[in-house]
Amino acid sequence: MLSSPCGSWVNAVWTIRSFLNTDTPALAKLWHEHHTAFHSKSVCPISVWDQCVLSKPFFHSNEFLLAINAEKVPIGFVHFGFSSNRDGSRASDSSAILHKICVAPHADEDAISGALIERALSHLRAHGATHCTALGTTESNAFYLGVGEGDNLMGVIAKDARTQRWLANAGFVPTRPTECWELDLSSFRPPMDRTQIGIRRTCTVGRLLDEDTHEWWLSTVLGHCEQIRFNLVLRSPPKVESEIMFWFPDPTITGVDSSVVRLWLPDIPEGDESRERFVYLMAESLRQLQQERRRAVRTFASADHQRTITLLERLGFRSVEHGVVFARELK
DSSP states (O other), X not given: OEXXXXXOEEOSSEEEEEOOGGGHXXXXXXXXXXXXXXXXXXXXXXXXXXXXXXXXXXXOGGGEEEEEETTSOEEEEEEXXXXXXXXXXXXXXXEEEEEEEEXXXXXXXXXXXXXHHHHHHHHHHHTTOOEEEESOBSSSOOSOTTTSGGGGOBSEETTOHHHHHHHHHTXXXXXXXXXXEEEEGGGOOOOOSHHHHHHHHHEEEEEOSOOOOSOHHHHHHTTTEEEEEEEEEEETTEEEEEEEEEEEEOTTSTTSOOSEEEEEOOXXXXXXXXXXXXXXXXXXXXXXXXXXXXXXXXXXXXXXOHHHHHHHHHTTOEEEEEEEEEEEEOO
């Protein structure tokens, strides 16, 4: 692999270059070919690329690379950049993420993916990254929410063996398992016991009228989505104790699934009393969504977070998909 004067990486049969505005149709085709290879029905048409990915204010063309064959046809791409910092208010200065990699089935697909990832990591390392995660997680995400497999919040899904192989070849290692949980709201019944009845007398759950967040980063990450927020208020003395947020892609965008409401699940309280109040907040929020005739709610969690899993099972969620987060240090 050689570097050309214009900055592309050149191979005997392909080159690697940065994104161009005219690439969008090819990206939709590559997405389809990559996902079809492992029997996924995920799609990302041109309209979704334009409205949900390329329009983000933190999208940079030099952080999106395409492999181009001798006939000038794109055969793969990798999208990368920096994840959010710990409080989710802006991009991190050192924590990087591979947002997505897609390669059409090809005899040299391992070499093509390897070259794309190598180039991406070189760029990230040169700009100060010391750690890289793949793909999106509940803590580190910026693109493809509501678009990619697992809403791009659970690393690499279990059935995408090609991507897992490419990451392993590039030095990434599995760091934790993830799960997608889903609740059919038509059959939802709030948990009811003596503790929950007592909490209903001392707390109230309200829907926030101003459902926009003041955090710039989260607002732009979910810029193609609608948000619904609920909070739990203690009655005496009056105090907001906790808040949860649901989101779903804008129904006016053609090509995304807005029928399923996603839950941005916060950390579950450790204390028994606080955790029971959080259960009430969750249950009452789900009941209100049920009354609005929402079809289902989906959320994501690390498979080794037993406290979270226990709460989801108590509310009637069931595990529907598995994934794994990959990561590596950049030295």
